[in-house]
Amino acid sequence: MTMPLTPRQEIWRGLLHGQRAMLLRLGVRLKRDFALSIAQYEALLALLQSPGKTLSATKLAGELQYSSGSSTNLVKRLEERGLVRRETGTSDARTQQVSLTDAGSDLIVRATEQHVADLAIEFEPLIGDMDVAPLLGFARRLAEHEGVRSAPDSTAR
Structure with a gap:
């Protein structure tokens, strides 16, 4: 019996x-066109949108809502591809800083251009003009309630 x-x-x-369904479909395009998983795309985008294109490993894990172990594995794969580099923190030798390389910056810019174009086709037409304000309000409330952001930090860069 269904309730x-x-x-x-x-x-x-x-x-x-x-x-989930749309993300999986769009993820296929990122994988096919840029050899990036959704997680890799999100990590590179977080770095691109950060001051100096750098975040501490802990901050990056938090941005992605990943455990430190999952984030470490993700960063390792990106580093192996030459898209990011890890360095010991200058103020605390126990911390790792993760930075975009030039190759990583180039790839994420190109991938984002395509991803934004895909969203304009796939997602944006689903939101009518009258829906924008209430849906944006809801998205912001949900993000705030969960302690995350609905948009990149405008002070970054």
């Missing part, structure tokens, strides 16, 4: 399943 969903439960499921 009926409340409208709020249906909103949750629609957002969860719709976002």
Whole structure:
């Protein structure tokens, strides 16, 4: 027996399943065209949007909402491809700084141009003009409630 969903439960499921399906489809394009997984794309984008294109390994893990072990493995794979470099922190030798290389910067800029174009085709038409303000308000409330940001830090760069 299936229990009926409340409208709020249906909103949750629609957002969860719709976002997951679209992300998987868009992820195929990132993999095919740029040899990047969604996680790798997000890591490079976080670095691109950070001051000096650098973050501490801990901050990067937090931005990605990854455990330190998962983040370490992700950074290692990006470093092996020459897209990032790791260096010991200048103020604390126990910390690692992760920075974009020129190759990483070039790749993430090109991938982002394509990804933004894909979003303009796939996602943006689903949001009517009258939907923008309430959906943006909801996205900001949700992000704030969860202690994350809905947009990059405008002071970065």
